[in-house]
Amino acid sequence: MKALVLKSKQLLLTFSSLEKNHKLLTYISLLILTTSTYFLRNNSEILKIKFAALKERNRGVKQSMLIFNKNYESFPLPVWQKVKRGEQFILQYVNNAFVEQFGHSFDNDRYNLIGKNNFEAFPKKIAQKYYENDIVVSISGGSVESFPQFVDKNGITQNIKVLKWREIIKNKDTLVYGMVKEVLPLKTNQ
8 A cells, every 4th residue: 555655746846857857848838939920020120121221222223313304304206224233134213295295105204114124114025135235235335226025005016226335433343324216107918
């Protein structure tokens, strides 16, 4: 009988010890989860603040591009500027005449177009042609006249006469400017 009582006590102590360990592990887990949640929330708030600051800086850069290119704002022909970043040409500026003539494709808001490359802003076939012309201008350094296409407000593909030229700023940034000289009449095969 003594052996049975002794074994019962040992079993109860073992079970009690396991229960205490279980409670201890539960509390430690809760503490770790609470602490990590606090730090994640903190990091998330910091990222939100940084993201908002970055968006504001980006808006400021876009406004600076308007000031930098203010000579073209009242120019009667559509003018744009792209900057070469790696293998892409990113639209940095379009003037008011560009918005008036081509704005239907980007909701007449130049900021919907600024910051996009050719393939994000235009249909693939047309974007490829624009990209090839931009490459030629950026490599050759001279002005190039081309006859690409665009889709007008009525959804009709039109040919345009474009003059493109290059500028390099501080031996670092390659800028490609473009200007639509005229919209050409459609050629029909009859």
